[in-house]
Amino acid sequence: MPRTSASLSIGQVAERTGLSVHTLRFYEKEGLFANPVRRVGGHRVYGESDLEWLYLCTRLRASGMPLPAIREYAALVREGKVTVQARLALLRSHQERVTAQIEELQRCLALVSRKVALYEEQLADDGSDPLWTGSCLSEHERQV
Amino acid sequence: MPRTSASLSIGQVAERTGLSVHTLRFYEKEGLFANPVRRVGGHRVYGESDLEWLYLCTRLRASGMPLPAIREYAALVREGKVTVQARLALLRSHQERVTAQIEELQRCLALVSRKVALYEEQLADDGSDPLWTGSCLSEHERQV
DNA sequence: CTAGGACCTAGAGCCGGCTCTAGGGCAAGC
DNA sequence: GCTTGCCCTAGAGCCGGCTCTAGGTCCTAG
Structure with a gap:
């Protein structure tokens, strides 16, 4: 069983994950670790699998x-195979939320893009034909 | 100039926008209003254009x-046509952030979906063929 | 006249997610 | 032996974005 524990310090893990040392300790305190971090002389020691778990967390x-929710997921992982269904359910519901969120963002993006286009138009008109400047276009805050 | 001010109370606006009365006052205090709400006897009075602006805000x-950032945008709108370029820049940069965010979410979604698939597989195997249960699949925390 | 309801202001409180501080330990190198 | 540097714990602080409270005004209907 190649558990490949490369023995990393908290500082090294921080560097590799992009999380701060503070945040790593904070996550641990919050129960985000599936395999509670081993210690040697009080110092935390992390392995490859911790890096991967942390990556997933990020x-x-x-x-x-x-x-x-992540804490809950971590707890399930810790409990082993019997919780596979629960984990599946948890991830599926997250999947749905993310999908919905992407759709929401796309709708917002469409609106923003529409306004960007209107502003571009306005600038173009403004530059090319002084006759059509001003009042007629003044605010498109409402025709969105 | 049909400025179509339908005269809505804060409560009505809350109902129509889905924002709470608290939040509406809060937004005003935060300077999110281009046309600082008119008052009659101390009470805020909103018009159609405020609804549209609020919709955009949401x-x-x-x-x-x-x-x-929204405050800044509101300020620019308030200053009129001379700020069109600035507004365009502001919205464009937001557009980029949203686009990036969508991409990020899509990458996350892909990862989550991969894990969902793995769990599904695991459940299927588990049910159909007891010989292949267990240790060989135990944790896919790392091959993601 | 009084009770209800919608509104007002100013300011406190809350929540999630970090981020930092204070105060200290230990090990290696000059 | 002392500095440097990384680590430790416990707990406070901060930031964004609300959300709520206290105490008050005003209008309308019963």
């Missing part, structure tokens, strides 16, 4: 999963 | 624009 965080 | 918020 992706879950980046996609808006709250810490309590 | 979309900008929903796409992660921070309040200070």
